[in-house]
Amino acid sequence: MLIVGGGVVGASIAYGLAAEGARVGILDAEDSDFSASLGNFGMISISNKGFNNLAYFRLSCASSRLWPEFADTLREQTGIDPAFDLKGKIYLSVGDAEFAAHAEKVAEYARRVGADYRHDILNRADLQHMLGKVRLGERVAGGSFSPLDGLAEPLRLYSGLLNAIQRHGGWILRDHRVGRIQHQRGIFTVEGQWGSFSAPRLVIAAGLGTPDLASQVGISVKVRPQRGQMMVTERVEQSFPYPVSGLLRQNPEGTIMIGVSTEEVGYDDRTTVSVLKSLAMKAEERLPALRSVQINRCWAALRPRTEDGYPVYQESREYPGAFVITCHSGITLAALHERLLPKWILGGRKDALLEPFGLGRLQNASAT
Ligand SMILES: Cc1cc2nc3c(=O)[nH]c(=O)nc-3n(C[C@H](O)[C@H](O)[C@H](O)COP(=O)(O)OP(=O)(O)OC[C@H]3O[C@@H](n4cnc5c(N)ncnc54)[C@H](O)[C@@H]3O)c2cc1C
Incomplete structure (x- = not known):
């Protein structure tokens, strides 16, 4: 074989x-x-x-x-x-309009997928409770949590x-x-x-x-290439209890991966300052604790997309x-x-x- x-x-x-x-x-x-x-x-x-x-x-x-x-x-x-953990995933919405659109999308998912779809809309206070000492950005209006997701x-x-x-x-x-x-x-x-x-x-x-x-x-x-850029920070002592969709996850040794972009740029796996900057700003706007964390490395890779x-x-x-x-x-x-x-x-x-x-x-x- x-x-x-x-x-x-x-x-x-x-x-x-x-x-x-x-x-x-x-x-x-x-x-x-x-x-x-x-x-x-x-x-x-x-x-x-x-x-x-x-x-x-x-x-x-x-x-x-x-x-x-x-x-x-x-x-x-x-x-x-492989450090597998089925801990679920948080989504964070900035501003009321983004939050309303997210809630609508989750409701539509639930209608289409049926009883197996588990995804709860949460207000800001609920999210803050889940994130513990990790303070939410001022403009986070709400979000959601799905226990279906995990990470490795x-x-x-x-x-x-x-x-x-x-x-x-x-x-x-x-x-x-x-x-x-x-x-x-x-x-x-x-x-x-x-x-x-x-x-x-x-x-x-x-x-x-x-x-x-x-x-x-x-x-x-x-099969076409779709670029994704991301970065990893220094180790931080603070624990980020859940991965946040389209934003970050913490690795077992304490580093935080921030990402990840979706770009149609052909066979080009270089990083760009503009995309990395916008990822960092998005992350920092939602979780301001990241502002003082040092970024150690960044990279890009190509997803094989059918x-x-x-x-x-x-x-x-x-x-x-x-x-x-x-x-x-x-x-x-x-x-x-x-x-x-x-x-x-x-x-x-x-x-x-x-x-x-x-x-x-x-x-x-x-x-x-
Ligand atoms: C930035 C980014 C973030 C992602 N995040 C996630 C995620 O959170 N969760 C998730 O599930 N997936 C994620 N993915 C997707 C996931 O990484 C891919 O689905 C997976 O790695 C694809 O694996 P693969 O083996 O098909 O391709 P690859 O990892 O690209 O491996 C293909 C291999 O084939 C070899 N090859 C090519 N041509 C030949 C040849 N002619 N002869 C011999 N060997 C050849 C290559 O050298 C390569 O080693 C992400 C991808 C990217 C880029």
Whole structure:
């Protein structure tokens, strides 16, 4: 079994396959290549999923339910704790108009999603109570709390996955960019400047590199880059008890990540002062304690976005045994990828949760 792409998506699948007893190898490109897995915010986001697509909400919820056991097993097997915590997420609205619009959106979510959607609108006093000693900015009019959301430490998750794969007998080779895929009598051969490998099953999970590889197994898929910029502060003693949507999260060692932008700028993963400044100002306006905290580092990374923003789980019709898997919520969906994809890839039934996410949906749909 070969997996092309060693980001969190390929690694989650490889871990699941290896845990099922499959012989798995990952071929990954250069360290200097684009990698969303090394530059993300680490949220397990559910409350903002599926406004226009109930199946996506259900998929994300299923992953969230699998996350506790997934995190425990990973920690027990590797000694690396992905710091998973299903503590919920706060939203903060500045000004009455923003608060009213947010409340309306949450109510509409609840109508569309139904009883499984849990998200409470809170007034300023309730929010202040939840945040304890972290003082709210003067212009925060209100907000909300959803217990559906969680977070993990993305780099620990990633290194835990790579460690677990190897403990289960799998391997990962970096600097092994795949250029060409051939298929003969049920065997896929992948080739690069380094040589070739062959296997009867092939998973393409190469993030932004996916379209070119997918086309070689008869699958046409579009994946575009969407830039996200963020920054991390020095360690602070003050505890920020909940992540705040679109704003910040505190890491286990005390640093705070502030982010994250959403920009359509092509294959450009540079940071810009204007975007970082506006993120910092947004954060400081809502939580003034951040004003005196030093920013230590900033970066940008590119999300692999499919045409309609939803994941793609597709086996090739022309070349059965070749699978294309990509999504822009690889942390949220990591547990689901590890648990539900291997059985399907190994020849079993495709789980009903995955069915809506074949490429057939894009032939005549324009979902948002
Ligand atoms: C700023 C930012 C914040 C984010 N926040 C969150 C969040 O809070 N929660 C969440 O769930 N998700 C978040 N994401 C999205 C998440 O990071 C991605 O969904 C996930 O990392 C995608 O993983 P991937 O393995 O598909 O892609 P990548 O991490 O990009 O990995 C793809 C790998 O494939 C390799 N590759 C490409 N072409 C080839 C080839 N030809 N041969 C061999 N290897 C190849 C690349 O080198 C790379 O290592 C965020 C993303 C960004 C950028």
